[in-house]
């Protein structure tokens with residue numbers, strides 16, 4: 001058995017949590033993992049692999065102290081209720097401190113130091129980082145860029161089906177990153193020494209505009225897709241017409257995505273105004289291999305994207 005102490009992971013049933021858990025299990029650490037979910041049944045497969053699956057809910061602080069008991073490190077994966085997560089995350093941080101956790105790792109977001117950044121997610125992340133720093137535990141801020149998966153794989157097929165990718169991101173540039181690369185960085189930080197009180201900016205390998213990303217999708221998939229620039233009000237109207245709520249609703253998704261428009265519109269504005277124009281080599285520094293690119297994601301998922309776009313085109317309006 002490795003020298004590694006126990007690691008507790010919140011959000012372990014989500015996409016990021018599953019990816020990180022998979023990598024930790026591949027390192028032989030299954031029995032060192034405590035996995036938290038509001039629905040432990042979702043993690044029955046992990047229990048069968050030797051992980052300790054426990055019930056915990058950010059909204060029920062009393063459940064969290066018992067849930068994190070015995071852990072040396074915590075990977076706090078941010079929750080989904082954008083704009084209302086500070087209370088939730090503070091409950092998890094307080095529970096970790098009370099249970100004697102020594103080091104907390106948090107999935108934060110890039111570009112949050114500037115108070116002028118209009119992205120609604122900024123507040124949740126900076127306040128959570130502040131709570132982590134004030135907790136007395138060692139901390140590591142894993143500041144992830146925009147997930148390429150969220151744009152290419154989730155939004156891509158609908159945009160390809162209509163040929164138009166509407167966004168209020170304008171000509172802003174960002175270095176979108178693979179979610180799995182973010183999880184790999186978390187795993188590297190959790191399992192190697194020297195990450196106390198550090199901030200990492202975990203980005204893809206190059207800055208790109210949405211025009212450039214749409215051109216890549218067009219070239220690689222053959223679908224005639226173009227980026228159509230809209231202003232914030234037009235972007236809200238598009239989301240309203242899709243039935244996307246302005247504020248987040250727990251466990252509510254539209255077309256499979258748990259989004260809300262206040263988050264997305266302020267996010268697009270943040271890109272447009274340059275707050276997310278950050279590109280680093282932190283993925284390579286942490287994991288020993290370069291960050292994968294948006295091009296690679298489109299190439300590797302070309303057939304899936306084309307099939308999903310055909311499916312989306314057939315859906316009734």
Ligand SMILES: NC(=O)c1ccc[n+]([C@@H]2O[C@H](COP(=O)([O-])OP(=O)(O)OC[C@H]3O[C@@H](n4cnc5c(N)ncnc54)[C@H](OP(=O)(O)O)[C@@H]3O)[C@@H](O)[C@H]2O)c1
Nearest residue numbers: 011012013014015016037038057058078079080145146147
């Ligand atoms: N950088 C980006 O571009 C970007 C994009 C999307 C999301 N994110 C952030 O990254 C996080 C992870 O992404 P993901 O794709 O893994 O999300 P996901 O698949 O939607 O998973 C969300 C996780 O949050 C947990 N959760 C939600 N509410 C909870 C609560 N009240 N108490 C305890 N756990 C709760 C869920 O656990 P149970 O349902 O099992 O309790 C689930 O495991 C997201 O939550 C979001 O904060 C970042």
